[in-house]
Amino acid sequence: MTIGNTVGAERLSRRMARGCEFLGSEVAILGGAMSWVSERNLVAAISNAGGFGVIACGAMTPELLDAEIAGTKALTDKPFGVNLITMHPQLFDLIAVCAKHEVTHIVLAGGLPPTGSLDAIKGPGTGKPAKLICFAPALSLAKKLIRSGVDALVVEGMEAGGHIGPVSTSVLAQEILPEVAQDVPVFVAGGIGRGEAIAGYLDMGAAGVQLGTRFVCATESIAHANFKKAFIRASARDAIASVQIDPRLPVIPVRALKNAGGELFTAKQREVAQLLDTGSVEMAEAQLQIEHYWAGALRRAVIDGDVEHGSVMAGQSVGMVRKEEPVADIIAALMGEAVQALEKRAA
Numbered sequence: 001m002t003i004g005n006t007v008g009a010e011r012l013s014r015r016m017a018r019g020c021e022f023l024g025s026e027v028a029i030l031g032g033a034m035s036w037v038s039e040r041n042l043v044a045a046i047s048n049a050g051g052f053g054v055i056a057c058g059a060m061t062p063e064l065l066d067a068e069i070a071g072t073k074a075l076t077d078k079p080f081g082v083n084l085i086t087m088h089p090q091l092f093d094l095i096a097v098c099a100k101h102e103v104t105h106i107v108l109a110g111g112l113p114p115t116g117s118l119d120a121i122k123g124p125g126t127g128k129p130a131k132l133i134c135f136a137p138a139l140s141l142a143k144k145l146i147r148s149g150v151d152a153l154v155v156e157g158m159e160a161g162g163h164i165g166p167v168s169t170s171v172l173a174q175e176i177l178p179e180v181a182q183d184v185p186v187f188v189a190g191g192i193g194r195g196e197a198i199a200g201y202l203d204m205g206a207a208g209v210q211l212g213t214r215f216v217c218a219t220e221s222i223a224h225a226n227f228k229k230a231f232i233r234a235s236a237r238d239a240i241a242s243v244q245i246d247p248r249l250p251v252i253p254v255r256a257l258k259n260a261g262g263e264l265f266t267a268k269q270r271e272v273a274q275l276l277d278t279g280s281v282e283m284a285e286a287q288l289q290i291e292h293y294w295a296g297a298l299r300r301a302v303i304d305g306d307v308e309h310g311s312v313m314a315g316q317s318v319g320m321v322r323k324e325e326p327v328a329d330i331i332a333a334l335m336g337e338a339v340q341a342l343e344k345r346a347a
């Protein structure tokens with residue numbers, strides 16, 4: 001990946017140097033793990049194009065993860081990471097699979113690292129310990145994570161696709177970067193669709209960025225043609241967060257393109273709330289029905305192409321996804337825009 005030798009290019013590579021060194025990549029852009037989408041083909045393509053691909057382990061078994069890491073290694077000799085979800089029942093077996101393959105970077109998503117997981121990833125006796133990257137949804141948690149020994153942070157705002165927190169990327173970046181960016185590399189995620197925004201967050205002290213939505217329509221992505229078409233047609237306002245309608249029935253917000261599935265989910269919540277009111281179901285059963293509603297829904301959309309009833313998780317930057325194109329072109333465009341933005345800083 002060549003970014004030229006202009007003033008803007010020199011400024012960009014200086015601002016990305018720390019993130020690149022940490023990741024072992026040419027550009028400090030992580031391809032955020034996306035369940036079903038971030039498998040060997042997309043991950044290897046991102047790493048081969050100079051970025052840093054991350055395998056989404058999601059609900060994979062240790063055996064499937066083992067095969068996915070091996071498959072990715074067969075497609076790239078560049079570094080890549082593995083994203084593990086903290087509540088996976090076999091988290092420690094998955095960590096062992098990563099260790100077996102000497103995976104260099106583990107991204108832990110879904111909450112604070114459970115007891116013992118930090119030691120399993122980085123502790124003594126782990127041979128070549130992996131670098132651990134965690135999500136920091138607030139400044140206090142960012143500080144806590146750094147104290148507990150994580151190597152880098154992702155700060156992800158609610159513009160992002162998939163499961164989201166309540167605060168926007170711009171506010172989180174302002175709250176967290178000035179306080180902790182000197183201690184560990186911080187990667188900003190959520191709503192980034194163009195290089196100007198990347199330049200902006202680098203100027204604020206980020207070591208790099210993480211993008212998900214922008215990579216879904218890469219030529220190398222195995223997402224179903226219907227899934228990609230839905231992305232290309234959508235605008236920012238189509239990517240909406242799921243809404244909880246009853247305080248008794250918790251819903252973790254997910255940002256996805258609005259479709260019939262989303263409307264049926266609202267109807268399902270109403271139906272279950274009524275059953276609770278009449279005493280026809282117990283609270284635990286009611287909550288389980290809500291929690292399980294979306295099980296398999298992302299797969300249904302990404303792999304089967306049912307974009308009406310499946311979950312078409314997408315961030316607000318979806319409006320900036322205009323066509324299917326190779327990962328290398330996406331990264332080159334982002335870098336070009338960032339270079340231009342930084343070039344202008346000279347004026």
Ligand SMILES: Cc1cc2nc3c(=O)[nH]c(=O)nc-3n(C[C@H](O)[C@H](O)[C@H](O)COP(=O)(O)O)c2cc1C
Binds near residue numbers: 031037210312317
């Ligand atoms: C379809 C889809 C699936 C996702 N799945 C996961 C996941 O399994 N684990 C995770 O940590 N983040 C997941 N994310 C979030 C991405 O890793 C990334 O942080 C996010 O997409 C960045 O924001 P952006 O979509 O605005 O670029 C997903 C996002 C999308 C769009």
